[in-house]
Amino acid sequence: MGIFIEVNYKHVGVQGSEAQKKSDEDSLKLAFRNFKKQCERDGVLRKLRQHEFFEKPSEKRRRARARKRANALRDQREKEES
Numbered sequence: 001m002g003i004f005i006e007v008n009y010k011h012v013g014v015q016g017s018e019a020q021k022k023s024d025e026d027s028l029k030l031a032f033r034n035f036k037k038q039c040e041r042d043g044v045l046r047k048l049r050q051h052e053f054f055e056k057p058s059e060k061r062r063r064a065r066a067r068k069r070a071n072a073l074r075d076q077r078e079k080e081e082s
Contacts, residue, residue: 039045
């Protein structure tokens, strides 16, 4: 992803606020990391890419057949190796 968050603090030297700012920065990083993981689990980016351009039904079927063929070959290879 191309999202960067930069945090600058000018109040350096005050002990109590440093700990609080560090804590806020860490919680922000943690929240952002959790958000990215949740999006990945839900497949949000994959769905966005799929719907970015129109795909004809025949192209969808062709892709599905190719995927089934690849899975069958993989399963066959795994079966032979066992």
